[in-house]
Amino acid sequence: MPRSLRFLVGSAISLSATAIIACAGGSDKGITVPPPTPTVSVSPSASTVSASTATPGTLNISVTRGGGYTGAITLSADGLPTGVTASFNPSSLPNGTTISVLTLNAGATAVAATNNITIRAAGSSVTDATAPVALTVTSVVVPDYSLSAAPAAVTVTAGASGTSTISINRTGAFASNVTLALTGNPAGVTGTFTPNPATANTSDLSIVTTAATVPGTYALTITGTATGATPRTTTVSLTVNAIPGVTVALSPATLSIVAGATGQTGVTIARVGGLSGDVAVTAESLPAGVTLA
Secondary structure (H helix, E strand, C coil): CCCCCCCCCCCCCCCCCCCCCCEECCEECCCCCCCCEEEEEEECCCCEEEEECCCCEEEEEEEEEECCCCCCEEEEEECCCCCEEEEEECCEECCCCCEEEEEEEECCCCCCEEEEEEEEEEECCCCCEEEEEEEEEECCCCCEEEEEEECCEEEEECCCEEEEEEEEEEECCCCCCEEEEEECCCCCCEEEEECCCECCCEEEEEEECCCCCCCEEEEEEEEEECCCCCCEEEEEEEEEECCCEEEEEEECCCCCCCCCCCCCCEEEEEEECCCCCCCCCCCCCCCCCCCCC
């Protein structure tokens, strides 16, 4: 006896061409039900996203459950290039949640290129669903600057002056003025920058010493400060040489001589400040009747 089947189709149930009732020879063949499975899609529909070292890229990930699947779905990204990280919010979708936002961050080591990555939706006891995404990584130069000095080593004689040119090496769209300051200079040494603040790419550092400056080598630090950037530094090695001359030492330094006799003392002469050549020795303020032999 033929049977009739009645279906009530509501908003929560849909039938596809695979759900077919086949009746033949008076027997029921049943209903073919699609297996539980998730599907995943990406918005925008072009499935492309750009991420730079300055700005992350974002995508909306939409997950659809099919075949009555009600389990949680975990999202992940496969094939990420070096330097790129992915985060999903949320990363696990419980039943009833269908949208997650994917954020792609390109770090400093990311290479500018177009890469094919895969968004994967995984659930318990179901086949993973995937969707391709073309990820374009671009490199953005962050506005910044660095300092350098030429020459980086200055040699002067005490009492003289020297110069070094400080370069402001600008990157990106960095255009701020840079104010320069000198530290590490010993007593008697001053430094002046022209111009200061530096409005262009260079400033001349004039280093002035005095005759009293102690000879030696000093590490001078030049610090630059500017709006919107971290302070930067560079160094100049300053060598101060002694003023050319001689020092004289007597041994003994005191003589007692009997009238009509002679006495002697040793004279030690030391050349300083790179002095070379002969040194003439004389005696001054000798008392009457005393001569230098």
